[in-house]
Amino acid sequence: MSDATANDYGDDSQFEDYFALLKPRVMSLVVFTAAVGLLVAPVGVNPVIGFASILFIALGAGASGALNMWWDADIDAIMKRTVKRPVPDGRVTPKNAMIVGLWLSVIAVGMLALTANWFAAALLAFTIFFYAVIYTMWLKRWTPQNIVIGGAAGAFPPMVGWAVATGGVSVESVAMFMLIFIWTPPHFWALSLFMNDDYTKAGVPMLTVTHGTRVTRNNILGYTVVLFVVAIATAFTGIGGPIYLATALILNVMFLMGAVKLWKRTDADADGDEYGAERKFFRLSLVYLFASFAALLGDAALRKFDLLNAWPVVI
Structure with a gap:
């Protein structure tokens, strides 16, 4: 310091x-x-x-x-x-x-x-x-x-x-860990896209500072694809169920669409609308995590009343 x-x-x-x-x-x-x-x-x-x-x-x-x-x-x-x-x-x-x-x-x-x-x-x-x-x-x-x-x-x-x-x-707790672990990079890299000047001034080696915004956008898309797989796989563990699976499908399609939109954008596009798409993606990432974990709670409630006996647990 x-x-x-x-x-x-x-x-x-x-x-x-x-x-x-x-x-x-x-x-x-x-x-x-x-x-x-x-x-x-x-x-x-x-x-x-x-x-x-x-x-x-x-x-x-x-x-x-x-x-x-x-x-x-x-x-x-x-x-x-x-x-x-x-x-x-x-x-x-x-x-x-x-x-x-x-x-x-x-x-x-x-x-x-x-x-x-x-x-x-x-x-x-x-x-x-x-x-x-x-x-x-x-x-x-x-x-x-x-x-x-x-x-x-x-x-x-x-x-x-x-x-x-x-x-x-257990497998289930590791699945929850992985859900947040893979979600974190695109969440914070979206923030770094519209806060890049701050990180540059402070000398923090965020990906946007060290490798540029194009590499950052590529990585956001890559991690979002991996997150899609991890999220759907979680549905077939002991904590998954129909509520979580439906929620995960909707959220991950929206998240992937948002990542593709960011991937297609240039710095000029972002400057033109004051990083509107990046800010929207960042806000969506917060909703994504809260909704995903809330859906797990929903399936836990169904499981408590023995309503998920036929749900396939593969992992």
Whole structure:
């Protein structure tokens, strides 16, 4: 980090500043996918234990966000999208952001171990470590594959939720992991297409910066095709069913059409409509993930009432 990020700005922080430090929008996605992982598992969990477990997973996500903001304060201060975050904006000191992140990590992992099981807690600890150290401190500033490899951090929450219920890993939890893991690159590369100036100024080696927008558009299309296969395959695991399959078919056709549209576009096209198609694809990617996991919940409800006995489980 630069020397500037090591300076204290003074701390007149309010509660909302510390709450913003936890990246609540990202946390909401973590909470949702982790809850789905828990609820679609074949083993039931006491509602109190389940609620507490999701709370501690959320704290773990918040800890990752705080550590990310502490370390990235220098580049966050350069980018328009992040300049108003609590640390670069001077509302929380870098030291306090680090302390909050470390303490929340300890509390989240320790309490999840006591509430659920040690395997789920260890997986949560690895998730925090992966995001804060492997992705934030290393990959993000070192390689254009930062989002590809680092996307694993955002893909672990449903596996943690599944582990809370089952105490382990299975084909189904890996399928949920892969769904998010393959979804992450096109999601973030779409963002990088219309935020490329920010990443260039900050020196973050996103694919758009290191290889250009044409290569990025090619990769978005390639990963979207792979995502189509992964998503449909998930329908034929133990967590799939007709609701998810129908949803996946609709969403993936829409997502693929959007990726093809981006692939056909040039920089001149994008500048001409202020990256309208890229922004639309980014918003669609958010709907895609929430709807996909909501559909898994729908099939879990059918399974609870023994309405999916004839559904083929191939994988």
